Amino acid sequence: MRVLVAVKRVVDYASRIRIRPDGSGVDKANVKMSMNPFCEIAVEEAVRLKERGLASEVIAVSVGPQQSQETLRTALAMGADRATLVNTDLEVEPLGVAKLLAALSKQETPGMVLLGKQSIDGDNNQTGQMLSALMSWPQATFAYTVEVDVDGQKAHVTREIDGGLETLKLRLPAVVTTDLRLNEPRYATLPNLMKAKKKQITITTPSELGVDVTPQIRTINVQKPPERQAGIVLQSVDELVHKLKNE
Numbered sequence: 001m002r003v004l005v006a007v008k009r010v011v012d013y014a015s016r017i018r019i020r021p022d023g024s025g026v027d028k029a030n031v032k033m034s035m036n037p038f039c040e041i042a043v044e045e046a047v048r049l050k051e052r053g054l055a056s057e058v059i060a061v062s063v064g065p066q067q068s069q070e071t072l073r074t075a076l077a078m079g080a081d082r083a084t085l086v087n088t089d090l091e092v093e094p095l096g097v098a099k100l101l102a103a104l105s106k107q108e109t110p111g112m113v114l115l116g117k118q119s120i121d122g123d124n125n126q127t128g129q130m131l132s133a134l135m136s137w138p139q140a141t142f143a144y145t146v147e148v149d150v151d152g153q154k155a156h157v158t159r160e161i162d163g164g165l166e167t168l169k170l171r172l173p174a175v176v177t178t179d180l181r182l183n184e185p186r187y188a189t190l191p192n193l194m195k196a197k198k199k200q201i202t203i204t205t206p207s208e209l210g211v212d213v214t215p216q217i218r219t220i221n222v223q224k225p226p227e228r229q230a231g232i233v234l235q236s237v238d239e240l241v242h243k244l245k246n247e
Contacts, residue, residue, distance in 0.1 A: 001111030001152040001172070003046040003055045005080065006101055007039040007062050009071040010121045023221045026121075035071045038116025040078075040185040041178040045146055046114050047079035048183065054148045055111075057081045061104055063097050065089050069201055076196035077188035084202040088213060094122070096206075096213035098130035103209040105135060110173060111152055117142055117177040128177035138170040142179040148172075 011017065012032040020027045035043075049055040060075035060083040062068040072083035086100050105113060118125040132139035140157035144165060147156040157176055158167045170176075188196075206213045234240050 001055050001148070002057045002059060002108060003049060004059050004061060004101070004105060004108055004110040004113045005039075005042050005046045005075065006097070006113070006115045006127070007043060007060055007071050007075050008036040008116070008119045008121075009033050009062065009064050009068045010036045010119055013037060013120055019222055019224055023223060025219060025222050033067070033070070035074050036116055036119045036121075038118060038120070038178055038180070040116075041180065041182050042114040042116050043075045043078050043080060044183045044185040045143075045178060046112075047186075049112075049146070049148060050079065054150070054152065059084065059108055059110070061086070061101065063088065063092050063100055072201055073193065073196040073199075074188050076199050077192035078186055082199065082202070084204065086209065087203050087205050090213055091215060092206075092213045093215055093217060094124045094126035095130055095216075096211065097127050098134055099211045100206060100209055100213070101127070101131050102134040103211055105131075105173075112148070112155065112172060113137075113175045115175070115177050117179055128175050132175040135173075135175070138168075138174040139176070140168045140170055140174065141177045143176050143182050144179060145182065146176060 011026065011028060012034040015032050018027040043060065046055065046058045050058050058080045060072050060080040062072050063086040066087060068085055072085060076083055084104065101113065113131060115128045128141060129139060140159060142159045143157050144160050145158040153172060155170045155172055155174060156167060157170060158165050160179060
């Protein structure tokens with residue numbers, strides 16, 4: 001069974017976000033970029049499935065500019081077998097990404113597509129669900145555990161819900177999106193990163209896959225959230241009650 005894993009290059013979660021002076025978006029110049037944390041979890045789970053003998057090959061896929069090859073090499077260093085970059089400088093929306101993954105899925109015929117439940121830049125939480133609809137495949141979102149039958153025909157996915165845990169049985173192929181508590185991603189060591197640099201990355205484009213990724217949404221303005229005002233110290237409960245009533 002092949003496993004296709006989608007990974008995204010995003011601003012590192014520890015970086016300080018800056019807004020462009022014209023308010024058109026986030027300034028990414030001289031900012032550290034890294035793999036989306038939820039995508040790291042998806043890569044780790046795919047590699048673990050391979051280590052347990054339940055997957056024969058792990059294919060990492062990214063949609064973005066040439067610099068996204070760095071993210072793919074991190075996935076290769078973590079244990080992915082090969083990688084594909086869909087090269088575009090456009091800001092591809094979730095539906096566009098889902099269409100590209102659907103086109104690649106038809107080429108690679110994976111038994112499972114693993115994605116992070118969302119990216120930390122857009123926080124859309126849409127791509128996995130859209131891919132499932134486009135492919136008419138079962139889906140399990142917010143995966144807490146993933147178990148695949150030895151014959152590779154079915155998967156059991158436990159997911160967190162408001163009332164506790166829910167376990168779904170899926171017929172493969174299927175789409176699974178990962179949550180934070182699914183696993184702890186391994187560290188991509190320097191020797192493995194050096195080996196990953198020697199691996200070839202297949203590069204394609206949306207037009208070669210027959211997908212139109214022209215944005216359908218235009219960002220009008222991006223603003224920083226208002227700064228929090230300093231708190232005050234009240235001297236009595238009566239003063240607190242007065243402020244709650246009148247302010």
